[in-house]
Structures are given as structure tokens and as C-alpha cells.
Amino acid sequence: MPQYRLGHLERVAEIEERVSQHPGMFLIGCAYRGVGISDCIHEGELVADRVMEYLNSRPSESGTREHLDQKTPRNKY
Numbered sequence: 896m897p898q899y900r901l902g903h904l905e906r907v908a909e910i911e912e913r914v915s916q917h918p919g920m921f922l923i924g925c926a927y928r929g930v931g932i933s934d935c936i937h938e939g940e941l942v943a944d945r946v947m948e949y950l951n952s953r954p955s956e957s958g959t960r961e962h963l964d965q966k967t968p969r970n971k972y
């Protein structure tokens with residue numbers, strides 16, 4: 896398995912701080928918080944929830960958000 900360089904978590908924190916200044920932009924993948932498949936799945940679920948929160952915070956074109964008012968389904972991994 897590959898390993899991150901020393902200081903990785905600090906770099907990720909800085910990247911996430913910069914990305915937070917761009918609402919609607921989300922980063923995901925093995926480059927950030929774990930290369931194992933289970934890490935990637937866990938992060939995917941967390942980011943999917945954040946995407947849903949972001950989408951639910953915005954009015955839709957039809958004026959309703961009902962189609963988005965649900966949590967991301969969880970798998971059994």
C-alpha cells in the first residue's frame with residue numbers, strides 16, 4: 896500500500912480550508928484520508944452527506960427540495 900508523506904494531514908487540512916471557500920466543491924479519493932478501500936467508502940459516505948446538505952440548502956428550480964430530503968443509503972461493507 897502507498898504511504899503519505901510526512902505532514903500529509905496538515906496539507907489536507909489546508910487544502911480543505913481553501914476548498915471550503917468554494918461552496919459546492921468537494922474533494923474525495925484515496926489522496927486525502929486513507930488509501931484502503933474501506934477508508935474510501937467511509938469517506939465517500941461522509942462526503943455524499945455533505946453534498947446532500949449543500950444541495951438541500953439551495954432552493955431547487957421547481958421551488959421544492961423534497962426529492963433531495965433523504966440521507967445517503969449506507970452499504971454493508
Ligand SMILES: Cc1cc2nc3c(=O)[nH]c(=O)nc-3n(C[C@H](O)[C@H](O)[C@H](O)COP(=O)(O)OP(=O)(O)OC[C@H]3O[C@@H](n4cnc5c(N)ncnc54)[C@H](O)[C@@H]3O)c2cc1C
Binds near residue numbers: 923925
Ligand atoms: C493494484 C492495487 C491493489 C490494491 N489492493 C488493495 C487491497 O487489497 N485492499 C485495500 O483496502 N485497498 C487496496 N488498494 C487501494 C484501493 O484500491 C484504492 O486506494 C482505492 O480504490 C482508491 O479509491 P478512489 O475512489 O480514490 O480511486 P479509484 O478507485 O481509482 O476510483 C477513481 C474512479 O474515477 C474514475 N475517473 C478517473 N478520472 C475520471 C474522469 N476524468 N472522469 C470520470 N471518471 C474518472 C476512474 O475510472 C475510477 O473509476 C489497491 C490498489 C491497487 C492499485
